[in-house]
Amino acid sequence: MSYRLTHSENIILNRIANLYSEGSTEEKEVAILLWERILSNYENSDLNPVYNIRDWELIAGNMAGVLTELERTEEAFAWNRKRMVMILEAGKGNELGRAVTTMACIKELTCKKESPMLFHQALNILKLMKMRYRYQAVKEYVEEKNV
Incomplete structure (x- = not known):
């Protein structure tokens, strides 16, 4: 049986990964490796990852963003899809x-x-969930980019 990281250890490793994600391509790869290990720790835990949804969702979102920056879009899309499933399983529609x-x-x-x-679709969901600030930010982006 392998050692399971504590909540505090996961948070510290996520912060370290965030620092690496702001660096060079090689440092971004280190961040991705750290995030994969943290998420693996959650997934291999006896506790369903849904019970750690806030941390899991944050880490998966961070990783999807950096994967996109590195143009590893298929991996980013896959992680984001997994993130959406976890959000729905946890009942976190917002x-x-x-x-x-x-x-x-x-x-x-x-x-x-x-x-x-x-x-x-994102705008409709944000409006439905009354997430005004995020709705306005996405709306302005869509208008600015003429999407």
Whole structure:
């Protein structure tokens, strides 16, 4: 049986990964490795990852963002899809708008014709969940980019 990281250890490793994610390509790869290990720790735990949804979702979102920056869009899309499933399993529909926005940003890089639909779906979800600030930010982005 392998050692399971504590909540505090996961948070510290996530912060270290965040610092690496702001560096060079090689440092971003280190961040991704750290995030993968943290997420693996959650997934291999006896406790369902849904019970750690806040941390799991944050880490998966961070990793999807950096993977997108590195143009590893298929991996980013896969992690974001897994993130959406976990959000729904945890009953955290209010976080779904952010996840759909991330998917729209990924698609904006890879498949321009699909991104407008995803951005509009994200806006609808954000409006439904009364997430005014995030709704306004995405709306301004869509208008600025003419998506």
